[in-house]
Amino acid sequence: MFSGFMVHAWMVATMVAVVAGVVGFFTVLRGSAFVAHAVPQAGFAGAAGASLLGISTVAGLGTFALVSALTIGLLGRRGRHDAVTALALVFMLGLGALFLSWSEEYANAIYALLFGEVLGVSGNEVLATAALGVVSISAIVLLYRPLMLTSVMPEVAESRGVRGHRMEMYFLVVVAFATTMSVPVVGALLMFSLMIGAPGAARSFTDRPFCAMSLSVGISIAIVWIALAASYESDWPVGFFVGVLGAIFFMGGRGWAAWRGSRVGQAERAGQLAL
Amino acid sequence: MTIVAGLLHHVFEPGFFSSEPVHVAVIVGGVVALVSAVVGVFTVIRGQSFAGHSLGDVGTTGGSGAFLVGANPLWGFAIFTILGAGIMELFAARRPRGRDLATGIVLGGALGIAALFLYLGTTETSTTGATITILFGSMFVIRASTIPVFVTLAMAALAIVGALYRPLLLSTVSSDVAAARGVPVRRVGILFLLAMAIAVSLSCVTIGAILSTALLIGPAAAALRLTKRPGLALAWAALIGLATTWLGILLAYDSFYWPPARRGWPVSFFVVALVFAVYLLADLASRRTRRHHRAAENPGGPDARSSGFEETVVGDSLFGAR
Numbered sequence: 001m002f003s004g005f006m007v008h009a010w011m012v013a014t015m016v017a018v019v020a021g022v023v024g025f026f027t028v029l030r031g032s033a034f035v036a037h038a039v040p041q042a043g044f045a046g047a048a049g050a051s052l053l054g055i056s057t058v059a060g061l062g063t064f065a066l067v068s069a070l071t072i073g074l075l076g077r078r079g080r081h082d083a084v085t086a087l088a089l090v091f092m093l094g095l096g097a098l099f100l101s102w103s104e105e106y107a108n109a110i111y112a113l114l115f116g117e118v119l120g121v122s123g124n125e126v127l128a129t130a131a132l133g134v135v136s137i138s139a140i141v142l143l144y145r146p147l148m149l150t151s152v153m154p155e156v157a158e159s160r161g162v163r164g165h166r167m168e169m170y171f172l173v174v175v176a177f178a179t180t181m182s183v184p185v186v187g188a189l190l191m192f193s194l195m196i197g198a199p200g201a202a203r204s205f206t207d208r209p210f211c212a213m214s215l216s217v218g219i220s221i222a223i224v225w226i227a228l229a230a231s232y233e234s235d236w237p238v239g240f241f242v243g244v245l246g247a248i249f250f251m252g253g254r255g256w257a258a259w260r261g262s263r264v265g266q267a268e269r270a271g272q273l274a275l
Numbered sequence: 276m277t278i279v280a281g282l283l284h285h286v287f288e289p290g291f292f293s294s295e296p297v298h299v300a301v302i303v304g305g306v307v308a309l310v311s312a313v314v315g316v317f318t319v320i321r322g323q324s325f326a327g328h329s330l331g332d333v334g335t336t337g338g339s340g341a342f343l344v345g346a347n348p349l350w351g352f353a354i355f356t357i358l359g360a361g362i363m364e365l366f367a368a369r370r371p372r373g374r375d376l377a378t379g380i381v382l383g384g385a386l387g388i389a390a391l392f393l394y395l396g397t398t399e400t401s402t403t404g405a406t407i408t409i410l411f412g413s414m415f416v417i418r419a420s421t422i423p424v425f426v427t428l429a430m431a432a433l434a435i436v437g438a439l440y441r442p443l444l445l446s447t448v449s450s451d452v453a454a455a456r457g458v459p460v461r462r463v464g465i466l467f468l469l470a471m472a473i474a475v476s477l478s479c480v481t482i483g484a485i486l487s488t489a490l491l492i493g494p495a496a497a498a499l500r501l502t503k504r505p506g507l508a509l510a511w512a513a514l515i516g517l518a519t520t521w522l523g524i525l526l527a528y529d530s531f532y533w534p535p536a537r538r539g540w541p542v543s544f545f546v547v548a549l550v551f552a553v554y555l556l557a558d559l560a561s562r563r564t565r566r567h568h569r570a571a572e573n574p575g576g577p578d579a580r581s582s583g584f585e586e587t588v589v590g591d592s593l594f595g596a597r
Contacts, residue, residue, distance in 0.1 A: 028376060031375055031376075033325065033375040033376055033378065033379035034324070034325040034328070034375060034379075036379075037325075037328075037329075037379065037382065041485070075558070082322055082323075082324040082325055083319050083324045083492050083495075083496040083499075084496070085324070085325075086324040086325070086327070086328050086488045086492040086496075087489070087492060087493055087496060087550070087551055087554055089328070089488065090328075090485075090486050090488045090489040090492075090493070090547050090550075090551075091489075091547055091548065091550075091551040093485050093486055093547070094486060094489065094543060094544045094546075094547030094548055094551075095544070095548075097483070097486065097541050097543050097544050097547075098540055098541060098544040101539075101540060101541045101544070114390075115390040115393070115394075187390075192379070192382070192383060192386075193382075193383030193384075193386065193387065196376065196379040196380060196383060197380060197383055200376050200379075200380060236391055236394060237390045237391060237394045239386070239387055239390035240387045240388065240390045240391040240394070241387070242387060243383045243384050243385075243386050243387015243388065243390065244384055244387045244388065246380070246383045246384065246387075247380050247381070247383060247384030247387075250380045251380075
């Protein structure tokens with residue numbers, strides 16, 4: 001389990017988990033679950049197009065992820081943000097369907113892109129993933145304060161001169177980067193599970209942002225490691241374990257919050273939340 | 276006369292009107308477009324686009340499960356979308372952000388299971404086309420015998436929305452006002468989710484699970500850019516839905532000899548692309564008319580962007596009709 005190609009798999013999966021934990025924390029905080037779901041799926045269309053043209057899948061994936069993130073950001077200024085996200089998403093997926101119908105490469109490649117193929121990672125891909133991961137994390141570190149401010153207290157942020165919409169665009173670009181590094185590994189459909197499940201669970205345990213973010217990274221690493229080991233043993237797709245474990249951790253967090261809430265008392269908890 | 280005939284000959288490739296799959300596609304596509312448009316208007320107004328999209332993806336799980344056990348995918352889609360809607364409602368929090376999170380978790384879990392079903396299905400039977408059909412659909416492979424089922428389910432969804440029309444609008448605009456007037460807000464929400472689940476499962480079969488959102492959200496969102504009145508929006512959405520679906524079918528039929536593969540472009544692509552184009556046009560149109568309005572009403576005044584749907588509904592259709 002820890003030899004040969006599996007070493008690459010463990011390294012890449014851990015990096016993806018760290019980035020998903022950090023970026024996902026803000027995704028949950030900002031209520032951008034839908035965007036986090038849409039951008040990876042758009043990336044899938046790009047990957048399909050790239051395989052048609054015979055160029056690097058990651059290049060296609062990155063381009064489409066970036067374009068869709070910017071489209072959502074621009075169109076979402078007017079109109080309903082969620083409807084625009086849905087439309088951009090299905091349009092990209094429609095393009096993906098078209099590219100797939102043109103290409104000769106069928107089910108297996110698509111399946112890997114949608115649900116992940118962690119077990120066939122090459123040395124070059126490890127480097128590319130690491131580079132993109134470093135970019136995403138440093139972007140979050142640079143943007144930490146304004147991003148936090150616009151996420152939690154948009155009015156205060158506005159009064160201090162932080163542009164809410166510009167922050168949203170920056171954040172969408174970070175999501176696109178995180179997507180590009182993760183999709184070839186965990187798949188378009190399940191990158192999202194990691195980005196929502198772990199931070200969603202973490203927020204049930206603590207209200208302090210830094211604690212929650214660390215916990216989110218921890219849970220996300222745990223999910224990925226368990227999923228990888230289970231997938232290696234059972235031969236079932238990694239995506240299955242990631243998706244189901246994400247839901248289990250989230251429900252565990254909710255259960256814990258409910259249990260603690262009944263102990264501490266509803267009133268006090270409501271007070272904490274308001275803070 | 277000959278020019279017109281020649282043009283028609285090019286627009287409608289030979290055999291379009293006599294082809295059995297085309298007949299079925301036109302009927303089923305029309306029914307589905309209609310239901311999706313009507314349900315979609317409320318979905319967009321209620322800000323439940325994400326739930327609508329997630330139900331489609333949850334449907335993937337049902338479709339692949341049905342494929343695994345050899346059942347008709349329509350039942351798989353229908354059962355799983357309805358189940359998914361129930362679980363979302365169970366988790367749902369009061370705040371919209373909490374609702375999105377709950378939706379996302381259900382979605383993630385369901386997709387994981389879909390991955391397993393597809394994996395088992397494709398490794399055990401070695402038919403690889405199933406993934407594509409379930410995810411991206413194809414209107415041309417629907418059998419004529421399933422039309423009555425489609426129509427029945429569509430009628431059920433329309434009946435729910437029709438019966439709930441007023442309480443649905445009221446609880447959408449303000450759940451507090453609705454509750455004060457004795458509308459069972461939560462029950463209305465659950466019934467609406469049921470209608471949405473039916474509509475989504477129907478469009479899952481026709482244009483594919485992960486593209487079903489196009490028919491649900493697209494025409495409705497475009498219609499709501501054109502008008503703020505709910506009744507008119509319903510009509511526009513239905514019109515746009517029907518037009519894009521039928522045009523999509525026609526183009527897909529014509530595309531059979533197009534490059535590069537010469538085996539036809541997918542119907543779903545045409546429908547989705549047309550829907551997106553219509554939305555962009557509607558967006559442009561609404562911006563132009565709004566600029567006119569703003570210039571006429573208060574030149575140089577503050578941005579009138581927020582004069583949204585809510586005030587209009589409260590203003591002239593719900594409370595004005597007392």
